[in-house]
Amino acid sequence: MSDKTVELMNPHLETARSDYLYHLDINVANTRDTSELQNRFGDVRVICMGGTGSRMRQLALYLRDILVVSESGDPVDLCERGNRYAMYKVGPVLCVSHGVGSSSFSVVLHELIKLLKYARCQDPVLLRIGTCGGLGVPPGTVVASKNAFNGLLRNEHEIAILGQRVVRPAQFSEDVIRDLLAFGVDANDGFQTISANTMGTDCFYEGQGRTDGAICEYSEKDKMEFLQKCHDLGIRNIEMEASMFASVTQKVGVKAGDVCVTLIDRLKGDQITITIDQKHEFEQRPFFVVGRYIKRLLQQ
Numbered sequence: 335m336s337d338k339t340v341e342l343m344n345p346h347l348e349t350a351r352s353d354y355l356y357h358l359d360i361n362v363a364n365t366r367d368t369s370e371l372q373n374r375f376g377d378v379r380v381i382c383m384g385g386t387g388s389r390m391r392q393l394a395l396y397l398r399d400i401l402v403v404s405e406s407g408d409p410v411d412l413c414e415r416g417n418r419y420a421m422y423k424v425g426p427v428l429c430v431s432h433g434v435g436s437s438s439f440s441v442v443l444h445e446l447i448k449l450l451k452y453a454r455c456q457d458p459v460l461l462r463i464g465t466c467g468g469l470g471v472p473p474g475t476v477v478a479s480k481n482a483f484n485g486l487l488r489n490e491h492e493i494a495i496l497g498q499r500v501v502r503p504a505q506f507s508e509d510v511i512r513d514l515l516a517f518g519v520d521a522n523d524g525f526q527t528i529s530a531n532t533m534g535t536d537c538f539y540e541g542q543g544r545t546d547g548a549i550c551e552y553s554e555k556d557k558m559e560f561l562q563k564c565h566d567l568g569i570r571n572i573e574m575e576a577s578m579f580a581s582v583t584q585k586v587g588v589k590a591g592d593v594c595v596t597l598i599d600r601l602k603g604d605q606i607t608i609t610i611d612q613k614h615e616f617e618q619r620p621f622f623v624v625g626r627y628i629k630r631l632l633q634q
């Protein structure tokens with residue numbers, strides 16, 4: 335069978351003797367013999383990531399049932415000692431929290447991609463399961479992101495590297511989106527799942543055109559003109575990781591998708607007014623879509 339191990343875009347790692355994945359508290363003591371890591375994680379086909387540890391724990395419990403894996407009892411957080419991110423393993427799936435925003439997510443994403451490489455995971459798929467603001471779609475809509483736009487409304491991710499602006503493309507995998515819609519959606523879901531463009535910003539308030547942050551130097555009219563401009567670009571949801579997530583996975587060449595549920599229609603307001611119970615119900619919706627997708631993926 336052809337080798338489908340992730341290739342890293344870093345020549346320095348080819349000569350590094352060891353690598354401590356610090357935020358995951360996973361030590362690759364000898365990069366030339368990763369058999370222990372392969373034993374622990376080599377079967378991983380999918381890594382699901384989301385902002386909170388509680389959601390990832392709930393997802394792990396959900397996936398246990400539909401993937402019919404043998405784990406039982408309270409899910410074990412494999413990264414608890416790291417005191418940063420939570421990681422649960424359910425058979426061939428890892429459920430990992432990433433915190434709020436691209437900065438926090440990129441830290442764990444680099445380490446997870448290295449883990450995939452060292453453990454020699456074959457043909458993995460990375461999925462973000464999150465919440466977002468909607469744009470012209472009803473709250474509770476599930477959006478599978480296509481092109482990720484940054485806060486400047488460019489379909490790219492901009493990062494400062496060695497004091498220079500580096501810009502990378504930010505598109506999610508077309509076949510992942512196709513399969514999420516083909517295998518993840520059920521007519522009886524009771525909610526809509528769509529694919530659309532997503533804006534991933536570096537800020538929840540001003541960066542998303544909210545007028546309820548601690549600072550606001552624009553009018554309601556300015557805000558609505560900006561949101562309409564987003565809508566005209568095919569953007570139907572706004573969150574805080576899409577452009578970085580798409581650009582890193584696209585650069586490394588690993589398949590990725592971003593599946594978020596909308597909590598609000600930003601064309602109608604800024605404050606999230608749904609109840610905490612409604613939020614928890616909404617947060618489960620991407621589980622159903624991603625769960626069916628993963629089940630199908632593992633059968634192939």
Ligand SMILES: O=P(O)(O)O[C@H]1O[C@H](CO)[C@@H](O)[C@H]1O
Nearest residue numbers: 384385434435464465573574
């Ligand atoms: O619900 P999560 O996955 O955290 O995603 C969204 O929620 C956070 C903001 O409330 C940001 O991380 C945004 O991307």
Ligand SMILES: O=c1cc[nH]c(=O)[nH]1
Nearest residue numbers: 465466467572573574
């Ligand atoms: O409006 C929203 C809701 C969730 N997450 C965001 O980034 N924005």
